[in-house]
Every structure is written in structure tokens, then in C-alpha cells.
Amino acid sequence: MNREQLSRTLQQHGAVMVLGTLVIVGSLAFDSFATPANAASVVVSSSFLAIIAIGMTFVIISGGIDLSVGSLFVLGGVLAAYGSQYGMLVALLLPLAVCGVVGLLQGLVIARTGMAPFIVTLAGLLGVRGLMLAISDEGATTYLVKDRAFAALGQGEILGLSYPVYITAVLALAAMVLLQRTGFGQNVYAIGGNEQAAALMGVPVARTKVYVYVMSALLAGLAGALNAARLSSGVTILGIGLELDAIAAVVIGGTLLTGGAGGITGSVAGVLLLGVIQSLINQVGNLTSAFQQVVSGLFLALVVVAQRLLSKAQRLT
Amino acid sequence: MRRTELEAVLEARGVSKRFPGVLALDGVSLALRPGEVHALVGENGAGKSTLIKVFTGVYQPDGGELRYQGGPAAFGTPLEAQRAGISTIYQEVNLVPMMSVARNLLLGREPRGRLGVIDAAAMYGEAERVLSGYGVDTDVRRPLRTLGVGAQQMVALARAVSVDARVVIMDEPTSSLEPREVETLFGVIRRLRDSGIAVMYVSHRLDELYRVCDQVTVLRDGRLAHTGPLAELERLRLISLMLGRDQNEVRTEGLTSFSREHAEGDERGSGNGAPVVEARGLTRRHVLDGVDVSVKPGEVVGLGGLLGAGRTETAKAIVGALPLDGGQVLVAGAPLRAGSTSAAIRAGVSLLPEDRKAEGIIPTLSVRENIALAALPSMGRAGVVSEAKIDRIVEIFMRRLRIKAASPHQLVSELSGGNQQKVLLARWLAVRPKVLLLDEPTRGIDVGAKAEVQALIDELAREGLGVLLISSDLEELVEGADRILVLREGAVVGELSGDEVTEERIMATIAEQSDGRADA
Structure with a gap:
């Protein structure tokens, strides 16, 4: 393997490799780390962030950013809990419909006016959180999940893992096929890599961007709904800073923040990596969970520096 | 039998395009036929890129007609043109x-x-x-x-x-290719031609044009200067068409504001003494190939050559604004730190860049601030700059250069092009340079301002400033410079001084083929 291939492999699969290494080291260092219960807890608690990160991966590869997903996650949860009084179907469709509309609006504004995604989705972040507070009486009303079937969607288990884990896995696989093996996926890469060239190559730039933001919002809403099902209520104080966790996971997973390169596998690995770091710090008894953020932050910085070096190494060949 | 009998696949008929203040294309007609390689040539501002943009749907023509495959055509976007079968290969892939x-x-x-x-x-x-x-x-x-x-x-x-392209437009395709890659490209172009595709080839490399092109169209100042078979056009004639020095045209010599004794040179002692700036073997892959330039105090050295010959790049390399693969710059005998424009400015070498808007003026600042900008580091004491001192310097230069502004505090973007150029000149004169590199100092400014700038260059040289003058205006070059270096494809191919400094000699030097043989 020459240097160019090596650096490319590292860029694409570095997160998976680090994740594997960390799991092995953790297992050797702490007896209580490599237990089925701990593994299940890491995987289950990561699944919601993973669903959001899948959508974020599309957005970032297309050269954009979506800051509204944390707010949409909470809104999705509150709407699902509220809707559950009318049955499972409403509990699922209500958050998807509302979040989908928010994503559509954001996507249209970004694609049609050329405004910066950062600003548009920052407005989304603030507006959606306000909307959530409005329907929950400033957060005073917590809707409880009334529908048992819907609650089971978040709480039911197969082989010791709850349903959201399987749902996440199916979504991740579908997203991989979508990104790698369809025209839409290629268009997302092309726009993020060189928007002007993509337009000249016949890529429907505006439409693709709208789809990407709709997808991201739908996935955030779905993650919120599943989380509400798991908690049996629409908790209003969640999701603050979640968009940043999702961005961090995607970048740690090897997707370039400037767009044009990256993948779903990396993002899922990035999410798990954040979960494993948290779990490991919990194992070191006398450290508070605040250290998890310090370590995650350092790790993110390292990844960004490494990516810079790797892409330089590729250019030199 | 001749290809010209075929109907044109893409044709411009009397196409005009106007931009604010400029008529970029003025009734240009050009017919591109299937199975021909058509060279499109012209100097800066000739209208080549505007014409290409009209063909590819980037611009809509203001007048005239665009025809494609036998019918009138209007492309709203580049994508539309491309879908119709017109593909463009840009310099930047x-x-x-x-x-x-x-x-x-x-x-x-x-x-x-x-x-x-x-x-x-x-x-x-x-x-x-x-x-x-x-x-x-x-x-x-x-x-x-x-x-x-x-x-x-x-x-x-x-x-x-x-x-399924029917027409392929190539904009300077060989500018960053290795010789072997150029051969491959030519092979592909010939194959395209043989399969009936029309190729439009834009390049300044005459050797290449003569090797691969069948037809040629020359644009000058937005107008059609010539169109016809390339093989029937002599190299020297092609260059004179491009540079606008048609033998049949009325001579206009003597209309620049350079004093006559200037061209003769020795009265103010130019040609004597050690060079104040000396560049040796400036080399950068695909751009410069071992360029040597030296300028003595009080001397005006002109750089001649076609667009893309490396004139601007030479100037940029001297001030350290172009990364080099090799070569060095000496100022008053001492080597200059490579790649540092601030070191060059401190040593007394300043560049007035070609692109005023992008590389020169800062439109959101006032005349005063624009003038003082480069000189600030040298005016202050411990980083604190005296306002009164700035005012004094700004006033001196505004008066001396006759900058027409309502006040020193007027925004520079509100001034005319000529006055903006004078502001830039003032900026560099304020740092008291030993050598001033002027890249197209009079392009795009009105006649009056042009004369003033030319007179000023003359005056500065007489006071002992070394000047490197780049100009596409041959007349300006010949009358302004004491000595002229002619560049071609990044290398100095000739040096003219004294009586040799004539427009004819410059064109003949450019026309010489790479093997050194004149082809006239």
C-alpha cells in the first residue's frame, strides 16, 4: 500500500479503527467495561444520536450544516407524546410531518436564496425551540405517552437490545445505499465537492439541497419520537447542544466539514466513539462526566488536525 | 472540398455585448464548422472570454444573432448550452x-x-x-x-x-500540461476533428496554434480583426493583428506623453551604475523559465510579449507574490527573502498590480487611508502613527499626482478609474521605493489620466527611480522604456535597446519560432 492509499484508508476508516482499539484497550483495562450490559447501554443510548448523525452526514457532505436538529429532536419528542393519545400512527406521523415541513422551509431558503445554511438553521434552532415551548406551556406541560404500542417501539427488546438500535441499523444501511449507490447520493457528493462544477455537470443542485435538509429534519424528528417512546414522555429539557454532538460525531467519523467526502459508517463509528469515551470515563470512578466533554473535545481537535495532514499527504502524490 | 463549404454548426452573427462603460463585443461574427479546429486569439480585453461566454450561455448577447445547428439559438444557462452539445473545457478543471x-x-x-x-x-x-x-x-x-x-x-x-458534444471549446488547455500530455491532447483533438466535432481552441502559444488549428479568428478591442485559414496567415502578421499594429493603419506615434529624450535615455544617466534590482533565473513550473531582469536607477525597463508570456508573473515573482521553484532577487546587491512581499517593500521594491479592483484598492476605505496603507509601518513610532504626518504625506501626493477627489476622506470607490490608479501610485510612492514595478498602469483609464500617469512615470525615472513597465500597449512600451525584454512562454527571448526599441522589432521577436528561426 503506498502512502496515498494509506492516507485515504486512514481518512475513511480511521474512526472505525480507533473505535476498535479503544474497545480492546477498555476491555483489558476495566473488567466491568466489556460486559453485555455495558455494551448494550452504550449502543442503546447512542442510537438516537446516530439517527441524527445519519441525516447530518448528508448535510455536511453536501457542503452545508444543520443546527436545527437538536431543537427538532425535542419538538419531535413532545409532538409524539402529544400525538400518542390518538394512537401510534399519529404519534409517529405528527412529529415527522411538522419536522419535515421545517426541513423543507430551511432547505428551500438555503437552496433558493443562497443564504448560509449556518444562519438559516440557527434561525431554525431558535424558532423550533420556541415552538416546542409554546405547545408545552413554556415547558411546564409534559405530555405522557398514552399509546402502549408506541411506547413499546422505544422500549421493546430483542436479544437484550431495544428496538431503536435495530431501527438505527436499518436506517444506516439504507443511508449507505442511498449515498453510495444512487444518483441522489452522487449528487450530494458532487455539490459538496464543487458546487459550480456540479451545476455544469447537470446536477439539480437546488433540489438536492432541499432533499438533504428535509431528510435531516425528518431523521431528527424520528429520533425524538423514538426517544419519547423510550422515556414514555415528551421531555422538554433535552436536546440542547445535541446538534453539536451530531456534528462532532460526523467529523470524527471522517466526513470533511467542508463537504464532498465522508460516509455513514464513519459517522456511526463517531457516535459510538463518543459513547465509548463516556463509558470509559464512567469506569474511572473518580472522574466526573464533565471530563467526557473535555476528552471528546480534544479528540475532535485531533481528528481535524489529522484530516488536514492526511489530505495534504494525498495531494502530494 | 474545403471545409468552409460545410454549414456552420455554431455561429455568431454580428454579436454585441455591452457592460457598464465598455462595449466588450462589437458586432463580432464567427462561424465554427464541423470537423475544424478553430483558433480564437486576442490580447487582454479583446473580447475572447466574453465571446466564449456568449457561446456557452453564461452571457446573453445584447445584439446580433447566435445560431446553432442551422437555427437561431439562445442559451439561458451554461447547462442548457451543454445539453445542446456545446462543451467547454476550462483552464481550471x-x-x-x-x-x-x-x-x-x-x-x-x-x-x-x-x-x-x-x-x-x-x-x-x-x-x-x-x-x-x-x-x-x-x-x-x-x-x-x-x-x-x-x-x-x-x-x-x-x-x-x-x-454527445457537437462543439468543444477549449480555453488555454495546454497552460499547465507537460509536453507529453500536450501531444496526447493534440492526438485527441485531431480525433475529435476527424469525427466531425467542431473544436474552438483558445491559446496564446503560437507554435501550438500552427500545429493543430485549421482556421483562426483574431479579436481586438471587442471587434473582429481577422478570420480565415491559419496556414495562409504569417506569424508576424498574426501578431500584428493581435496587437493592433496593422501595417495599413495610420501611424499614431508621438501621442503618448513620454518625453522624446526619454526614449533616447542617456541624458538622465540611465544605463550607468549598478542595478538597483536584479532578478536571476526566476523559475516556476509552467509559468517562468529562468527569467533574468535587472533595473538600474533612473531606467525604465519594459517587458514585452503576448498575454500569458509571463510578464505579470515576472513582476509578481520579483516582489515575492509568486511562489518560485528557483531563482533569486537581489536588491542593491543583497538577496531578498523569497516569498515575502513585506520584505520586498522594506527593501524598496513595490508593485502596482494589474488588477486594480482585486489586488489594489480597498473600496471601503477613503482616499487617505488607501494612500497611507502601505506606508503605515514605516511612518509610526513604536507602532503609533502620527495623524498629522499621514495628513501631510497624503496632501503632498494628492497635489503632486493631481488626484481629483472631493476630500482626502472621500471613499476611493467613488473616484474615476484614472484617479484610483493615481491613488495606488501614491500608495507605493509614499513608501519611497527604489524600484516601482508597474503592471499595465494605464489600462482602462481615460485618455487624460493616461497622459498624466505616463508623464509621471517619466518624471519619477528622471528623479532616479527604477521602473519596470509592463504594457500591452506597444506604443506606450516603445516610447516609455529605455530597454525592452521580450518574453515568450515564460522565458526572455530577446532584449532590445537603443535604436532597436521599435514596435516592429518587438513583434518580430515575439514571432520567432521556439527554435530561434524567424518565420516571416
């Missing part, structure tokens, strides 16, 4: 650098397998098959950016042709 070669080649036309999902194996096979016909033998799974520029260009070309 317009592909997605991080995507793989195969995906770039086949984006939008990927082979599909079951369920409409892209068949990766078939895609890679197809890409390899297509590219082998273009001399690109590489792993098509690699990101495009890991390929050389030549190979990237071939991918762009292959993509253009495989989407």
Missing part, C-alpha cells in the same frame, strides 16, 4: 476533485444494476474503457484530485465528448 475519476466521468449516467442501484463494477469498467482512449491509464477509483492536471483535463474532455 471543472470537475469534483474529491470524487473518484470514474464517478466524475459518469456522474448522472452511471450504469444501473438491479433496483436502479448503481453498478459499481460496471461503472469502473466503463470508465477504464473510455479513458484508455484518452491516454489516461490510472486507477479510476482514485479521487480525481490525485491525478495530474493533464489527466484531469483528459477526464473533463472525455466527459464532454461522451455527452
Whole structure:
């Protein structure tokens, strides 16, 4: 393997490799780390962030950013809990419909006016959180999940893992096929890599961007709904800073923040990596969970520096 | 028998295009026929790129008619033109650098397998098959950016042709290619021609034009200067058409404001003494090839040559604004730190750049601030600059250069082009340079301001300033410079001084073929 291939492999699969290494080291260092219960807890608690990160991966590869997903996650949860009084179907469709509309609006504004995604989705972040507070009486009303079937969607288990884990896995696989093996996926890469060239190559730039933001919002809403099902209520104080966790996971997973390169596998690995770091710090008894953020932050910085070096190494060949 | 009997596939009939203050194209007609390679040449501002943009749907013509495949045509966007079969290969490759070669080649036309999902194996096979016909033998799974520029260009070309192009427009395709890659490109161009595709070839490399092109169209100042078979056009005649020095034209010599004794030179002692700036062997791949330039105090050295010959690049290299592969710059005998414009300015070498808007004025600042900008570091004491001192210097220069502004506090963007140029001159004079490099100092400014700037250059040289003058205006060059270096393809191919400094000699030097033989 020459240097160019090596650096490319590292860029694409570095997160998976680090994740594997960390799991092995953790297992050797702490007896209580490599237990089925701990593994299940890491995987289950990561699944919601993973669903959001899948959508974020599309957005970032297309050269954009979506800051509204944390707010949409909470809104999705509150709407699902509220809707559950009318049955499972409403509990699922209500958050998807509302979040989908928010994503559509954001996507249209970004694609049609050329405004910066950062600003548009920052407005989304603030507006959606306000909307959530409005329907929950400033957060005073917590809707409880009334529908048992819907609650089971978040709480039911197969082989010791709850349903959201399987749902996440199916979504991740579908997203991989979508990104790698369809025209839409290629268009997302092309726009993020060189928007002007993509337009000249016949890529429907505006439409693709709208789809990407709709997808991201739908996935955030779905993650919120599943989380509400798991908690049996629409908790209003969640999701603050979640968009940043999702961005961090995607970048740690090897997707370039400037767009044009990256993948779903990396993002899922990035999410798990954040979960494993948290779990490991919990194992070191006398450290508070605040250290998890310090370590995650350092790790993110390292990844960004490494990516810079790797892409330089590729250019030199 | 002649190709000219075929009907044109793409044709401009009396096309005009106006921009605020400029008539970029003035009734230009050009017919591109199937199976011909058509050279489009002209100097800066001739209207080449505007014409290309009209052909490719970037601009809509204001007047005249665009015809394509026998009928009137109007392309609203580049994509529309491309879908109709007009592909453009730009200098900067317009592909997605991080995507793989195969995906770039086949984006939008990927082979599909079951369920409409892209068949990766078939895609890679197809890409390899297509590219082998273009001399690109590489792993098509690699990101495009890991390929050389030549190979990237071939991918762009292959993509253009495989989407059923009837017309391929190439804008300076060889500017960053290796000689071997140029040969491959020419092979491909000939193949395209033989298969009935019309190729428009834009380049300043005359040797290449004569090797690969059948027809030529020369534009000058937005007008058609000549169109016809290239083989019937002598090299020297082609250059005089491009530079606007038609033998039949009325001579206008003597209209510049340079004093006559200036051209003779020795009265103010130019040609004596040690060079104040000396560049040795300036080299940068594809751009400069061992350029030597020296300027003595009080001397005006002109750089001649066609667009793309390396004149601007030489000036930029001297002030450290162009990364070099080799060579060094000496100021008063001491080597200058490479790649540092601030070191150059401190040593007394300043550049008045060609592109006033992009590299010169800062439109949101006032006249005063624009003038004082470069001199600030040298005016202050411990980093604190005296306002009164700035006012004094600004006032001196505004008066001396006759800058017409309501007050020193007027925004520089509100001034006319000529006055903006004077503000820039003032900025560099305020740092008290030993040598001033002037890149097209009078382009795009009105006649009166032009005369004033020329007179000022003269005056500055008489006071002992060394000047390196770049100008596409041959008359300005001949009358303004004591000595002229002629550049071609990044190398100095001739030095003219004394009686040799004439427009005819400059053109003849440019026209000499690379093997040194004049072809007149």
C-alpha cells in the first residue's frame, strides 16, 4: 500500500479503527467495561444520536450544516407524546410531518436564496425551540405517552437490545445505499465537492439541497419520537447542544466539514466513539462526566488536525 | 472540398455585448464548422472570454444573432448550452476533485444494476474503457484530485465528448500540461476533428496554434480583426493583428506623453551604475523559465510579449507574490527573502498590480487611508502613527499626482478609474521605493489620466527611480522604456535597446519560432 492509499484508508476508516482499539484497550483495562450490559447501554443510548448523525452526514457532505436538529429532536419528542393519545400512527406521523415541513422551509431558503445554511438553521434552532415551548406551556406541560404500542417501539427488546438500535441499523444501511449507490447520493457528493462544477455537470443542485435538509429534519424528528417512546414522555429539557454532538460525531467519523467526502459508517463509528469515551470515563470512578466533554473535545481537535495532514499527504502524490 | 463549404454548426452573427462603460463585443461574427479546429486569439480585453461566454450561455448577447445547428439559438444557462452539445473545457478543471475519476466521468449516467442501484463494477469498467482512449491509464477509483492536471483535463474532455458534444471549446488547455500530455491532447483533438466535432481552441502559444488549428479568428478591442485559414496567415502578421499594429493603419506615434529624450535615455544617466534590482533565473513550473531582469536607477525597463508570456508573473515573482521553484532577487546587491512581499517593500521594491479592483484598492476605505496603507509601518513610532504626518504625506501626493477627489476622506470607490490608479501610485510612492514595478498602469483609464500617469512615470525615472513597465500597449512600451525584454512562454527571448526599441522589432521577436528561426 503506498502512502496515498494509506492516507485515504486512514481518512475513511480511521474512526472505525480507533473505535476498535479503544474497545480492546477498555476491555483489558476495566473488567466491568466489556460486559453485555455495558455494551448494550452504550449502543442503546447512542442510537438516537446516530439517527441524527445519519441525516447530518448528508448535510455536511453536501457542503452545508444543520443546527436545527437538536431543537427538532425535542419538538419531535413532545409532538409524539402529544400525538400518542390518538394512537401510534399519529404519534409517529405528527412529529415527522411538522419536522419535515421545517426541513423543507430551511432547505428551500438555503437552496433558493443562497443564504448560509449556518444562519438559516440557527434561525431554525431558535424558532423550533420556541415552538416546542409554546405547545408545552413554556415547558411546564409534559405530555405522557398514552399509546402502549408506541411506547413499546422505544422500549421493546430483542436479544437484550431495544428496538431503536435495530431501527438505527436499518436506517444506516439504507443511508449507505442511498449515498453510495444512487444518483441522489452522487449528487450530494458532487455539490459538496464543487458546487459550480456540479451545476455544469447537470446536477439539480437546488433540489438536492432541499432533499438533504428535509431528510435531516425528518431523521431528527424520528429520533425524538423514538426517544419519547423510550422515556414514555415528551421531555422538554433535552436536546440542547445535541446538534453539536451530531456534528462532532460526523467529523470524527471522517466526513470533511467542508463537504464532498465522508460516509455513514464513519459517522456511526463517531457516535459510538463518543459513547465509548463516556463509558470509559464512567469506569474511572473518580472522574466526573464533565471530563467526557473535555476528552471528546480534544479528540475532535485531533481528528481535524489529522484530516488536514492526511489530505495534504494525498495531494502530494 | 474545403471545409468552409460545410454549414456552420455554431455561429455568431454580428454579436454585441455591452457592460457598464465598455462595449466588450462589437458586432463580432464567427462561424465554427464541423470537423475544424478553430483558433480564437486576442490580447487582454479583446473580447475572447466574453465571446466564449456568449457561446456557452453564461452571457446573453445584447445584439446580433447566435445560431446553432442551422437555427437561431439562445442559451439561458451554461447547462442548457451543454445539453445542446456545446462543451467547454476550462483552464481550471471543472470537475469534483474529491470524487473518484470514474464517478466524475459518469456522474448522472452511471450504469444501473438491479433496483436502479448503481453498478459499481460496471461503472469502473466503463470508465477504464473510455479513458484508455484518452491516454489516461490510472486507477479510476482514485479521487480525481490525485491525478495530474493533464489527466484531469483528459477526464473533463472525455466527459464532454461522451455527452454527445457537437462543439468543444477549449480555453488555454495546454497552460499547465507537460509536453507529453500536450501531444496526447493534440492526438485527441485531431480525433475529435476527424469525427466531425467542431473544436474552438483558445491559446496564446503560437507554435501550438500552427500545429493543430485549421482556421483562426483574431479579436481586438471587442471587434473582429481577422478570420480565415491559419496556414495562409504569417506569424508576424498574426501578431500584428493581435496587437493592433496593422501595417495599413495610420501611424499614431508621438501621442503618448513620454518625453522624446526619454526614449533616447542617456541624458538622465540611465544605463550607468549598478542595478538597483536584479532578478536571476526566476523559475516556476509552467509559468517562468529562468527569467533574468535587472533595473538600474533612473531606467525604465519594459517587458514585452503576448498575454500569458509571463510578464505579470515576472513582476509578481520579483516582489515575492509568486511562489518560485528557483531563482533569486537581489536588491542593491543583497538577496531578498523569497516569498515575502513585506520584505520586498522594506527593501524598496513595490508593485502596482494589474488588477486594480482585486489586488489594489480597498473600496471601503477613503482616499487617505488607501494612500497611507502601505506606508503605515514605516511612518509610526513604536507602532503609533502620527495623524498629522499621514495628513501631510497624503496632501503632498494628492497635489503632486493631481488626484481629483472631493476630500482626502472621500471613499476611493467613488473616484474615476484614472484617479484610483493615481491613488495606488501614491500608495507605493509614499513608501519611497527604489524600484516601482508597474503592471499595465494605464489600462482602462481615460485618455487624460493616461497622459498624466505616463508623464509621471517619466518624471519619477528622471528623479532616479527604477521602473519596470509592463504594457500591452506597444506604443506606450516603445516610447516609455529605455530597454525592452521580450518574453515568450515564460522565458526572455530577446532584449532590445537603443535604436532597436521599435514596435516592429518587438513583434518580430515575439514571432520567432521556439527554435530561434524567424518565420516571416
